[in-house]
Amino acid sequence: MEKLNAVLSGELMKAFESAGYDASYGKVTVSNRPDLCEYQCNGAMAAAKAYHKAPFMIADDVVAALKDSDVFSDVQVVKPGFINLKVKETFVASCLNREAQDPKLGCDDLGKGRKMIIDYGGPNVAKPLHVGHLRSAIIGESLKRIGRFAGYDVAGDVHLGDWGLQMGLIIAELRHRKPDLIYFDDTYTGEYPEDAPFTIGELEEIYPAASAKSKVDEAFAEEAHDATAMLQQGKRGYRAIWNHILNVSVADLKKNYQFLNVTFDLWKKESDAQPYIPDMIQMLKDKGLAYESNGALVVDVKEETDTKEVPPCIIVKSDGATLYSTTDLATLVEREKLFAPDYVLYVVDKRQEMHFRQVFRTARKADIVRPETKLGFLGFGTMNGKDGKPFKTRDGGVMRLEVLIREITEAVYEKIKENRTVSEEEAMDTARIVALSAIKYGDLSNQASKDYVFDVDRFTSFEGDTGPYILYTIVRIKSIIHKYEDSAEAKEVSAAGVCAARSDGEKALQLLLTRFGETVEAAFTETAPHKLCAYIYDVSNAFNKFYHETRILAEEDEAVKAGYISLLALTRKVLEISIDLLGFEAPERM
Numbered sequence: 001m002e003k004l005n006a007v008l009s010g011e012l013m014k015a016f017e018s019a020g021y022d023a024s025y026g027k028v029t030v031s032n033r034p035d036l037c038e039y040q041c042n043g044a045m046a047a048a049k050a051y052h053k054a055p056f057m058i059a060d061d062v063v064a065a066l067k068d069s070d071v072f073s074d075v076q077v078v079k080p081g082f083i084n085l086k087v088k089e090t091f092v093a094s095c096l097n098r099e100a101q102d103p104k105l106g107c108d109d110l111g112k113g114r115k116m117i118i119d120y121g122g123p124n125v126a127k128p129l130h131v132g133h134l135r136s137a138i139i140g141e142s143l144k145r146i147g148r149f150a151g152y153d154v155a156g157d158v159h160l161g162d163w164g165l166q167m168g169l170i171i172a173e174l175r176h177r178k179p180d181l182i183y184f185d186d187t188y189t190g191e192y193p194e195d196a197p198f199t200i201g202e203l204e205e206i207y208p209a210a211s212a213k214s215k216v217d218e219a220f221a222e223e224a225h226d227a228t229a230m231l232q233q234g235k236r237g238y239r240a241i242w243n244h245i246l247n248v249s250v251a252d253l254k255k256n257y258q259f260l261n262v263t264f265d266l267w268k269k270e271s272d273a274q275p276y277i278p279d280m281i282q283m284l285k286d287k288g289l290a291y292e293s294n295g296a297l298v299v300d301v302k303e304e305t306d307t308k309e310v311p312p313c314i315i316v317k318s319d320g321a322t323l324y325s326t327t328d329l330a331t332l333v334e335r336e337k338l339f340a341p342d343y344v345l346y347v348v349d350k351r352q353e354m355h356f357r358q359v360f361r362t363a364r365k366a367d368i369v370r371p372e373t374k375l376g377f378l379g380f381g382t383m384n385g386k387d388g389k390p391f392k393t394r395d396g397g398v399m400r401l402e403v404l405i406r407e408i409t410e411a412v413y414e415k416i417k418e419n420r421t422v423s424e425e426e427a428m429d430t431a432r433i434v435a436l437s438a439i440k441y442g443d444l445s446n447q448a449s450k451d452y453v454f455d456v457d458r459f460t461s462f463e464g465d466t467g468p469y470i471l472y473t474i475v476r477i478k479s480i481i482h483k484y485e486d487s488a489e490a491k492e493v494s495a496a497g498v499c500a501a502r503s504d505g506e507k508a509l510q511l512l513l514t515r516f517g518e519t520v521e522a523a524f525t526e527t528a529p530h531k532l533c534a535y536i537y538d539v540s541n542a543f544n545k546f547y548h549e550t551r552i553l554a555e556e557d558e559a560v561k562a563g564y565i566s567l568l569a570l571t572r573k574v575l576e577i578s579i580d581l582l583g584f585e586a587p588e589r590m
Contacts, residue, residue, distance in 0.1 A: 055081025168228030350379025
């Protein structure tokens with residue numbers, strides 16, 4: 001479906017050509033002075049140099065070619081040569097009625113026939129989710145949903161950290177605590193128990209205790225390294241413990257991600273890439289890419305255009321150990337073999353930018369991915385407290401994710417309870433929905449790469465640029481539509497669709513609704529969910545202004561009233577689809 005901006009640019013291009021100028025100067029943009037006009041074209045300014053002519057003279061020629069336009073109600077030249085445009089109300093309404101018939105409301109299938117993997121989890125097993133995991137989950141989930149809406153076949157991969165020293169630490173500590181477990185009996189040949197010898201609570205206590213002990217006890221640290229090596233070499237009892245760790249951890253992770261309305265299609269692990277590593281290393285050697293440097297195996301990835309130092313990508317350390325770069329490259333090998341994705345996007349901490357630059361360059365030099373495969377990195381900033389430092393608990397510890405969710409839900413519930421006319425159960429259910437909107441919108445409304453302050457009081461407010469405000473707007477629209485549908489008048493008037501705007505406020509809302517498709521596309525192509533947040537905030541503001549200025553249900557002309565309701569229905573649809581793409585929903589009442 002052609003976007004309104006494209007239609008308007010097409011009209012200006014024809015006018016430029018008709019006036020004797022190159023059509024390429026006819027690009028139209030949304031006005032940066034909405035008090036003067038709705039759209040503008042600055043092409044005459046650019047054309048002046050090429051045609052050695054004053055820009056206002058070129059603009060006058062173009063405007064003369066638009067005098068019989070079916071699209072514009074007003075076209076004016078403003079010196080030195082800007083063309084200010086207003087669109088006919090009937091034309092805007094016709095665009096919206098076409099948009100309303102499109103299931104995607106004008107969003108194109110950008111990724112039709114293309115496969116995509118988004119790597120946006122990355123938690124380590126045996127550890128609870130904390131606020132440091134929040135941004136990857138929220139941003140990645142939103143981009144997965146937006147990508148699917150834009151036509152991509154998207155798979156979200158949690159990519160668990162389940163390999164390396166942390167596993168050895170847990171096994172060594174467990175051996176000290178429960179030495180009689182059959183997993184430590186080298187003579188045992190039977191089947192191991194299905195139930196784990198620990199709970200998630202015990203497991204989450206074991207790892208930090210083991211980590212702390214390894215820093216002061218050299219013998220224990222050596223024992224943990226040995227356990228890691230034996231696990232990776234396939235020691236039977238250790239593999240059984242490792243599987244228990246995975247099963248217990250994944251069950252807990254799924255429960256916590258469910259609180260955030262975050263799901264993954266792939267529960268792949270770091271260990272899944274291990275079988276691909278030996279052949280990959282040999283391939284890097286055979287191609288002459290990997291060489292020894294100070295005992296380590298490295299690949300040079302520096303390019304002539306680099307403005308700062310890009311160190312070699314280390315594949316194997318001098319002690320023979322592999323690194324995250326090795327695993328991430330092997331994971332690309334695995335993904336190419338199993339899925340052959342056209343686009344792989346990593347949503348991770350922005351401090352890992354250099355790591356992924358090295359990995360991507362190595363992957364391309366070694367032909368691990370096809371030349372046309374897009375490798376993307378979206379680095380996010382830190383979620384901070386009001387003190388500007390990383391968000392912590394009151395006693396200074398790292399806050400568990402479930403604690404943050406619970407505290408925000410309780411804060412929202414207290415606000416709902418003040419004026420509630422519903423049962424306590426419904427109030428709590430509503431609080432959970434609204435709290436999730438506060439958390440997700442509070443995060444996503446910020447540009448991903450920037451640090452931001454997580455302000456519970458502001459994010460849970462029902463006014464301003466917040467998730468609860470967006471939900472309140474949707475609930476208000478639902479209420480008006482329900483009242484209309486229950487009225488006798490609604491049964492007597494056939495749905496006429498959106499009508500030509502009768503006020504500036506109504507037209508402003510209509511024009512915003514025409515921009516839904518292009519906004520979603522920009523949010524995806526620019527990996528910028530904050531653009532969708534900014535858009536629905538503008539739509540909500542425009543609707544509420546229209547609502548306060550207009551007697552919607554009290555309108556005496558039933559055809560006009562039906563047109564208002566059609567406009568409200570489209571506004572509701574735009575907002576509800578948008579918040580679903582952002583990863584939350586609206587309650588029926590607030």
